[in-house]
Amino acid sequence: MIHDLDETIKQILYTRGRLNRDDVDIVFDQPTGEWAASLNKPTINLYLYDIRENLERRYTAPLEVERTDRSGKRIFPPRRVDINYLITVWAKEPEDEHQLLWRILETLMPMSHIEVDMGVGAVRDQPLDMPLLVALPSDAVRNMPDLWGVMENQLKPSINLMVTIALDPKKAIESPLVLSTNVRFGKKAPNEIGKIIDFDDHEIYHIGGRVMQGNDPVGAGVEVRLVNRPEAIKTDGQGRYVFAAIYPGDYEVDVTIDDRRPKRLKLTVPSDNYDLFL
Structure with a gap:
C-alpha cells in the first residue's frame, strides 16, 4: 500500500504540477550525503520518515451491524494511519531548488485530500479519501538539524507532507513479500x-x-x-x-x-x- 501511495504522489506531482519526467526525477530515498553526491539532475526527494496511528480519527463504535435470523456481525471502521514525508529539492542552483519547492506547494496545498480515483494500485481500494496536510510542523521531528546530522548531510529547506490512509486490521494478507x-x-x-x-x-x-x-x-x-x-x-x-x-x-x-x-x-x-x- 505505501509503495502505491508513493506512486500516487509521484503521479500527482508530475501531472498536476506539470513537471517533465525527463527534466526532474522524483525519488523516495533517504537523502544521505552519499546519495546527494550521486545526483546528476534536479531531483525531488520524498523521504518517508514517520508512520503512526492517528488517534484522533480512531472510532471504536461499529459502523453497522449485519443481522441474520440467529446472529449478527458488527463492522468496525478501519484504523487511520499518518504517513509523513519530508520533501526536499536537490539542484545545482538555489534558484532551481526554490522554483521547484514553490511548484510543489502550488500543487499540493490546494488539495485537502487525495481522492481514491486518483490513486495507483491498492490506493484505489481505500475505503475513504485520504486527507493531506502540507507544510505544517510535525510532532515526529522536533529538531531538524539532528535529523540531517544522522543522515550525514547539510540542512535543507523542506516541506512536511502528511497523508492519512485507512488500514483494516481484519483484512487478510495475501500478497507475498519481495x-x-x-x-x-x-x-x-x-x-x-x-x-x-x-x-x-x-x-x-x-x-x-x-x-x-x-x-x-x-x-x-x-x-x-x-x-x-x-x-x-x-x-x-x-x-x-x-x-x-x-x-x-x-x-x-x-x-x-x-x-x-x-x-x-x-x-x-x-x-x-x-x-x-x-
Whole structure:
C-alpha cells in the first residue's frame, strides 16, 4: 500500500504540477550525503520518515451491524494511519531548488485530500479519501538539524507532507513479500572443519510486482514469463506475480492475457518497482 501511495504522489506531482519526467526525477530515498553526491539532475526527494496511528480519527463504535435470523456481525471502521514525508529539492542552483519547492506547494496545498480515483494500485481500494496536510510542523521531528546530522548531510529547506490512509486490521494478507538474498560461495579449506576460503558473494533476488493496465491491476490468470526461462507465472486476483532466485541484470518479460499475442516488456533487477505496465 505505501509503495502505491508513493506512486500516487509521484503521479500527482508530475501531472498536476506539470513537471517533465525527463527534466526532474522524483525519488523516495533517504537523502544521505552519499546519495546527494550521486545526483546528476534536479531531483525531488520524498523521504518517508514517520508512520503512526492517528488517534484522533480512531472510532471504536461499529459502523453497522449485519443481522441474520440467529446472529449478527458488527463492522468496525478501519484504523487511520499518518504517513509523513519530508520533501526536499536537490539542484545545482538555489534558484532551481526554490522554483521547484514553490511548484510543489502550488500543487499540493490546494488539495485537502487525495481522492481514491486518483490513486495507483491498492490506493484505489481505500475505503475513504485520504486527507493531506502540507507544510505544517510535525510532532515526529522536533529538531531538524539532528535529523540531517544522522543522515550525514547539510540542512535543507523542506516541506512536511502528511497523508492519512485507512488500514483494516481484519483484512487478510495475501500478497507475498519481495526479498533479496545474499549468497556466499566459497572453497573449503583443506583439513580445517568449517573454514572457508576464497569467498564469492552473489546477490539473488526474489521479486514481485503487478501487471497493470493504466492505473488498475489486470486481475487473476495473466501469464508472466521471463524470456529464456522455462517457468511461467500466473497473476493472482490482485494482478501480482512473483519470481524467485533472480540474479541482477536486465531481463525481457512476456505478458499474455487470455489467448492474445504476448507483449514483451523490459525488467531490471534490482529495481525500486517491478510493476509491469501494458
